[in-house]
Amino acid sequence: MNVYAEMTGLDPLTSGEVVVAQNIAFGLIAIIMIFSALRMVTTRNVVHAALYLVIVLAGAAAIFILLGAEFVGVTQVLVYIGAIVVLFLFGIMLTRGAFGGINLEEKAEQRKMSILVAGLLAVVTGGALINTFSDAEIARSSPSTTATVGDSIFSQFIIPFEAVSVLLLAALIGAIVVARKD
Amino acid sequence: MYLNQFLLLSAVLFAIGVYGVLARRNGVLVLMSIELILNAVNINLVAFAAFRESIPGEVFALFVIAVAAAEVGVGLAMILLLYRNRRNIDLTEIDLMKG
Numbered sequence: 001m002n003v004y005a006e007m008t009g010l011d012p013l014t015s016g017e018v019v020v021a022q023n024i025a026f027g028l029i030a031i032i033m034i035f036s037a038l039r040m041v042t043t044r045n046v047v048h049a050a051l052y053l054v055i056v057l058a059g060a061a062a063i064f065i066l067l068g069a070e071f072v073g074v075t076q077v078l079v080y081i082g083a084i085v086v087l088f089l090f091g092i093m094l095t096r097g098a099f100g101g102i103n104l105e106e107k108a109e110q111r112k113m114s115i116l117v118a119g120l121l122a123v124v125t126g127g128a129l130i131n132t133f134s135d136a137e138i139a140r141s142s143p144s145t146t147a148t149v150g151d152s153i154f155s156q157f158i159i160p161f162e163a164v165s166v167l168l169l170a171a172l173i174g175a176i177v178v179a180r181k182d
Numbered sequence: 183m184y185l186n187q188f189l190l191l192s193a194v195l196f197a198i199g200v201y202g203v204l205a206r207r208n209g210v211l212v213l214m215s216i217e218l219i220l221n222a223v224n225i226n227l228v229a230f231a232a233f234r235e236s237i238p239g240e241v242f243a244l245f246v247i248a249v250a251a252a253e254v255g256v257g258l259a260m261i262l263l264l265y266r267n268r269r270n271i272d273l274t275e276i277d278l279m280k281g
Contacts, residue, residue, distance in 0.1 A: 144237060
């Protein structure tokens with residue numbers, strides 16, 4: 001329990017000190033994530049790109065936990081960092097991106113247009129967001145528990161959940177059929 | 183915490199992902215950039231779930247994670263097939279169906 005919050009009778013999750021700590025944590029995570037994402041899309045070495053992707057994904061998990069969505073954060077670590085990145089590393093090794101010299105330089109003209117498009121996109125979405133949500137504040141009083149998320153999945157979202165199961169099965173079979181040798 | 187700080191972070195990550203998809207020629211790297219885009223969307227969903235103190239946003243983020251896993255599986259299988267047939271994963275050279 002936060003001593004300052006107890007003394008002043010404030011809710012410890014919304015008192016000043018905690019908010020400051022949350023903002024500092026957010027700033028650090030955001031800077032690390034943006035730097036790693038930039039390195040990921042610009043680095044020459046594909047294996048390094050996959051490792052920078054790990055940092056971005058871990059940062060996203062930290063953001064989820066900061067927002068009080070603990071189950072999403074844990075799932076992010078399990079599925080993305082645990083499984084998808086390993087899949088990417090296998091893909092890189094099987095296509096010899098790391099060792100056999102598939103090292104594709106982007107064309108200067110293509111890069112220029114891409115920077116233009118991505119920059120415009122960031123400016124337009126950023127401007128719209130600042131215009132719309134300039135004073136919306138997140139006042140979460142307690143984190144959402146895994147039990148409530150599970151209840152929601154298995155009552156309100158049971159049909160989408162089953163659809164996702166079938167989609168995963170279809171993707172599994174599809175991947176095997178596509179990649180099979182014969 | 184303001185809602186906007188999360189949304190702006192997500193917008194920046196989305197733009198970086200779009201740059202990766204458009205500029206890079208390595209197929210595996212393009213798939214990684216798509217993962218970056220999906221993650222930006224997830225941050226948006228969870229931020230709005232926290233803002234509105236409702237659960238469905240988080241459930242949708244979980245669905246996005248599941249669909250992303252399926253997408254990576256199929257995408258990497260396709261790139262593997264491409265590599266096996268052409269010994270190359272340069273996406274700019276895949277123009278068989280170009281008009």
